[in-house]
Amino acid sequence: MHGARPHHLDGATAGxxxxxxxxxxxxxxPQDRSLADHGWRIRRGGGGPGVPDSWSTAAVSFPSDPTAQGGHVLDLTATTDGTPAGTTQAAIGTVRRKFFEGTYAARVHFNDAPTTGADCDHIAQTFYAISHNDELYSEDDFEYLPxxxxxxxxxSMYTTTWYSADALDRVTHRTIGSLQGWHTLVATVSDGTVTYHVDGTPVFSSTGKYYPRETMTINFNLWFIDLPSTGSRSWDERVDWVxxxxxxxxxxxxxxxAVSAYGTADIHFIDTVPSIW
Incomplete structure (x- = not known):
C-alpha cells in the first residue's frame, strides 16, 4: 500500500x-486499514458543534502534497449550500483517550477564504484535545475563525481551556491577525499550566482549575458556526503532521x-503512548 517505505514504528521496536x-x-x-490500525476514527453522523447530522467520512481525505513532510496531508473539507441538509462537516480524532500531560503539536494550513464559493461563512478550523466525561471534563483548543x-x-485565533462545557466555564484568549497558510501549533500541559504557542510564540496560558483533569483524545475538525446565506461553497483545512x-x-x-528526525529516518507513524483504557 505504501510501497517499500517504512510506514510505522511500533513500541516493540521503538524502545x-x-x-x-x-x-x-x-x-x-478514508478506508485505508492503517488509519484504524493507527488509532484514528473519522466522525460521521450527528451531534455538534455546528450543523447537526452533517459529519461525513467523505469530508476527510489524504491527498498528495510534495511540500508536506510525508508527501501526503490530512485534508478536512466542509461544504454547504446554505441549508442544513446540504451541509457536510469534517472531523477526525484518536479513538483512545490516553493523552494527558505533555506536548501537543501539529502543523496546520489555515485558509482565510473558501476554496470555492462566496466568502461569507463563520467557520472554525481547529486542533484540540478533549475528554467528554461530565465530571472531569477537559478540553484544550486552538480554533481559527477567518x-x-x-x-x-x-x-481571530481563539486559544481556550475548558473546565465545563455544560456551564460554559472556560478561559479564552483571542489573537487577531491573519493565519493564512502553514503554522505550527504547540500546547504544553505541565506543572499546572497550559501554554499555547503559534509558530514558537506563546499566546496564552491558563492555570488553576483551567487545566486538564483527565486523559483526552487528539482531534481536528472543520465546522460551520452558522449558515448566513444560500449558495454553494467549500472550505479546507490541511494538516501536515501531528x-x-x-x-x-x-x-x-x-x-x-523531533519531527524532522522522523522525516530523515523515513518514519511516517509511531505511537508508544500507553493506553489507559
Whole structure:
C-alpha cells in the first residue's frame, strides 16, 4: 500500500521513543486499514458543534502534497449550500483517550477564504484535545475563525481551556491577525499550566482549575458556526503532521527537531503512548 517505505514504528521496536505519538498522515483514503490500525476514527453522523447530522467520512481525505513532510496531508473539507441538509462537516480524532500531560503539536494550513464559493461563512478550523466525561471534563483548543464568529472580529485565533462545557466555564484568549497558510501549533500541559504557542510564540496560558483533569483524545475538525446565506461553497483545512510527547513540555524548536528526525529516518507513524483504557 505504501510501497517499500517504512510506514510505522511500533513500541516493540521503538524502545528509545517512550510516550510519543507522531503521524504524517501517509494514508491512501478514508478506508485505508492503517488509519484504524493507527488509532484514528473519522466522525460521521450527528451531534455538534455546528450543523447537526452533517459529519461525513467523505469530508476527510489524504491527498498528495510534495511540500508536506510525508508527501501526503490530512485534508478536512466542509461544504454547504446554505441549508442544513446540504451541509457536510469534517472531523477526525484518536479513538483512545490516553493523552494527558505533555506536548501537543501539529502543523496546520489555515485558509482565510473558501476554496470555492462566496466568502461569507463563520467557520472554525481547529486542533484540540478533549475528554467528554461530565465530571472531569477537559478540553484544550486552538480554533481559527477567518471570518469571525460569536460576535468576534475576523482573523481571530481563539486559544481556550475548558473546565465545563455544560456551564460554559472556560478561559479564552483571542489573537487577531491573519493565519493564512502553514503554522505550527504547540500546547504544553505541565506543572499546572497550559501554554499555547503559534509558530514558537506563546499566546496564552491558563492555570488553576483551567487545566486538564483527565486523559483526552487528539482531534481536528472543520465546522460551520452558522449558515448566513444560500449558495454553494467549500472550505479546507490541511494538516501536515501531528505530534505528542507524554509528560514533557517541549519548545516549538524541540518539537520541530523531533519531527524532522522522523522525516530523515523515513518514519511516517509511531505511537508508544500507553493506553489507559
Amino acid at each position: 528509545s521513543e517512550p510516550g510519543v505519538l507522531f503521524d504524517d498522515f501517509s494514508y491512501t483514503d 471570518n469571525g464568529g460569536w460576535g468576534g472580529p475576523a482573523t 505530534y505528542h510527547a507524554k509528560g514533557v513540555a517541549q519548545s516549538s524548536a524541540n518539537v520541530q527537531n
